[in-house]
Amino acid sequence: MDYLLTEEQIMLKDMVSKFSKEKIAPVASDNEKNHRYPADIIAEAGELGLMGIAYPTEYGGAGMDFMSYFLTVEEVSRWCASTGVIISAHSSLVCDPIFRFGTEEQKMKYLPDLLSGKKIGSFSLTEAGAGSDSGATKTTAVLDGDEWVLNGSKIFATNGKEAEIFVLVASTAPGQKTRGVSAFIVESNTPGYSIGKVEKKMGIRSSSTTEIILDNCRIPKENLLGELNKGFKISMITLDGGRIGIASQALGIARACIEDSIKYANERQQFDVPISSFQAIQWMIADMWVEYESAWLLVYRASLLKDKKVNYSREAAMAKLKASEVAMDCARKAIQIHGGYGFTEDFNVERYYRDAKITELYEGTSEIQRMVIARSLLG
Numbered sequence: 001m002d003y004l005l006t007e008e009q010i011m012l013k014d015m016v017s018k019f020s021k022e023k024i025a026p027v028a029s030d031n032e033k034n035h036r037y038p039a040d041i042i043a044e045a046g047e048l049g050l051m052g053i054a055y056p057t058e059y060g061g062a063g064m065d066f067m068s069y070f071l072t073v074e075e076v077s078r079w080c081a082s083t084g085v086i087i088s089a090h091s092s093l094v095c096d097p098i099f100r101f102g103t104e105e106q107k108m109k110y111l112p113d114l115l116s117g118k119k120i121g122s123f124s125l126t127e128a129g130a131g132s133d134s135g136a137t138k139t140t141a142v143l144d145g146d147e148w149v150l151n152g153s154k155i156f157a158t159n160g161k162e163a164e165i166f167v168l169v170a171s172t173a174p175g176q177k178t179r180g181v182s183a184f185i186v187e188s189n190t191p192g193y194s195i196g197k198v199e200k201k202m203g204i205r206s207s208s209t210t211e212i213i214l215d216n217c218r219i220p221k222e223n224l225l226g227e228l229n230k231g232f233k234i235s236m237i238t239l240d241g242g243r244i245g246i247a248s249q250a251l252g253i254a255r256a257c258i259e260d261s262i263k264y265a266n267e268r269q270q271f272d273v274p275i276s277s278f279q280a281i282q283w284m285i286a287d288m289w290v291e292y293e294s295a296w297l298l299v300y301r302a303s304l305l306k307d308k309k310v311n312y313s314r315e316a317a318m319a320k321l322k323a324s325e326v327a328m329d330c331a332r333k334a335i336q337i338h339g340g341y342g343f344t345e346d347f348n349v350e351r352y353y354r355d356a357k358i359t360e361l362y363e364g365t366s367e368i369q370r371m372v373i374a375r376s377l378l379g
């Protein structure tokens with residue numbers, strides 16, 4: 001669907017595709033099997049400008065649009081969904097709120113290192129008792145002189161092991177739920193900050209997911225991000241953009257399933273003919289492609305609206321809901337097309353299947369996306 005893109009966007013997509021095929025594809029499976037973070041790849045992605053695509057050059061970004069970011073995350077995720085989410089969580093969930101809600105001092109202090117990929121970011125909203133109900137945050141932030149004192153623990157922080165800069169949400173008015181939480185910027189070298197449990201996951205194993213423990217963690221007063229008690233709103237706006245990132249990751253996984261299935265179906269012979277000559281296989285591939293392109297157009301539209309700076313909450317939720325369900329469906333069909341071999345580690349489709357599932361869960365489950373869409377329709 002390149003006809004919908006500008007020349008600059010096509011050039012970027014081609015560059016990211018080449019980088020992904022040459023650098024990411026050869027190591028993706030091995031890294032994933034060994035739960036290995038792709039440090040070299042992320043460093044090189046930083047040099048290519050991929051860690052700060054949609055941010056102005058004055059802060060060290062690549063100065064491109066959000067559409068270019070979606071195309072990048074899709075291309076990378078085509079080969080490695082873990083690398084896709086490392087870039088997406090860093091960019092959408094950390095760079096974006098600092099860029100949108102940060103003071104000029106905060107932007108100048110944190111964005112250059114983040115956008116160049118010198119430092120990795122992580123976003124910490126979820127807690128053991130605050131998942132879909134993210135306003136139920138129990139972690140507290142209390143002002144003591146010129147410092148905020150943070151206490152509590154967050155869970156499931158993507159990039160938690162590698163990140164040096166966190167955007168973290170804590171309660172500043174206990175009992176007020178969504179009206180009493182604020183966002184903060186926390187550096188990982190702050191005394192009282194530590195990493196707790198590192199999750200062992202079903203998929204995206206090259207990206208870390210950790211608990212963050214805050215034990216009398218003192219941060220400067222000026223590290224409040226945005227207005228006091230507006231952290232819930234900041235998180236929801238941040239997640240709107242994040243959902244396009246996850247939808248792009250899901251598109252990458254879906255495309256991987258389709259491309260690998262086409263190759264396998266043309267090579268695998270049964271009954272003396274390639275299995276691609278069976279209508280049952282052809283229809284699965286046709287259905288996968290129709291669903292992929294439908295999801296792609298929804299992600300394209302949500303990105304276009306974000307670039308035009310108009311409200312896109314519903315469109316982002318629709319894009320994420322559709323793309324994640326398409327990724328899951330394509331992964332299931334890809335294994336079916338690969339037969340028994342698809343169930344083994346000899347082919348990548350088993351990895352795609354494990355990776356696809358997370359896209360229906362994080363940054364709002366499919367049920368939460370339906371809730372967002374229904375609320376915006378029903379009023």
Ligand SMILES: Cc1cc2nc3c(=O)[nH]c(=O)nc-3n(C[C@H](O)[C@H](O)[C@H](O)COP(=O)(O)OP(=O)(O)OC[C@H]3O[C@@H](n4cnc5c(N)ncnc54)[C@H](O)[C@@H]3O)c2cc1C
Pocket residue numbers: 089122123124125126130131132133155156157158159201209358361362363364365366367368371
């Ligand atoms: C690998 C991974 C990475 C993650 N990365 C991050 C991160 O970087 N930062 C971060 O803050 N969080 C992160 N998360 C957390 C993720 O966003 C949450 O897991 C997710 O939002 C769901 O919350 P929960 O797990 O507590 O499930 P719950 O909220 O307990 O939901 C359980 C089930 O109940 C359903 N449900 C809940 N409420 C409703 C409702 N009102 N109506 C209908 N159904 C409902 C859900 O859809 C789901 O099916 C990550 C999670 C994982 C697994």
